[in-house]
Amino acid sequence: MEIIVQGRNAEISDRFREHVADKLAKVEQFAPRAQRVEVEVTHEAHLAQTDVTEKIEITVVDKGPVIRAEASASDRGAALDLATTKLIERLRRVRDRKKDHRRGSNGQEPSELNIDLKELNADLVAEQPREETVPTEPGQAVEQQLGDSPVIVRQKLHEASPMSVDQALYEMELVGHPFFLFIDEDTKQPCVVYHRHGWTYGVIRLDTTVTD
Structure with a gap:
């Protein structure tokens, strides 16, 4: 399994790369077929939150759904610990879901999803120029x-x-996002599922179809 560590506005030392490899050694236990793990380290300068300056985003690239976890802290090592903990928990859910399917179970129903609202971060969507x-x-x-x-x-x-x-x-839960874009397998419509409040979710559908 290949581990790729990249920095955004941040320099990555060889020592930290080795530390990342040690922390992510457990990934193969839960995802033995994982092709690679991408780790992105971002140094963020927040004027209002001077104690949160390091963000770690970990993505497991496998044949199945994308599994991602991210965390921020004032210390890079602490951010890595938090992100790794979230990632391992999501990998464990994938493994357990596969076991349920092998036993003939339909897996978890939407009402059983356990989403930590503190982990959900809305993305900034800005109007984009055509060019x-x-x-x-x-x-x-x-x-x-x-x-x-x-x-x-x-x-x-x-x-x-x-x-x-x-x-x-x-899959929305696995990447830790408050929304997830997908193509409905029955209607072929572009859709987005999103978290509303409590155990309530919403689905937005576009009035169009995708042709093969």
Whole structure:
């Protein structure tokens, strides 16, 4: 399993790379077929939150659903510990779900999903100019400044396999997002599931269909 460590506004020492490899050694126990693990380290300068300056995002690239966890702290090592703990818990859920399927279970129902609201972070969505460069390959990310403003727009292209609403809710939990875009396997419509409040979820559907 390959572990890739990248920095955004941050320098990554060889010692920290070794520390990351040691922390993520357990990943293979829960995801033995994982192709690689991508770790992104970001140094964030928050004027209002001077104690939160280091963010770690870990993504496991496997043949199954994308599994991601992120955390922020004033210390890079502490952020790594928090993100790793979240990641291992989500990998454990995937393993348990696979065991349920092998026993003939339908897995968890949406009402059984355990989402920690403190982990959910809404993404900033900014209006994008038409001339902006867009990613053309799955997994590729493109960043561009929005006009003369300090706003940076980051776009990433994901593969979209048709799935049920239940599966979309499950994968939303695995990446720790408050929403998840997908193609409904029954209607072929582009949809988004999102968390509303408590154990309530919503589904937004676009009035169009995707043709093969």
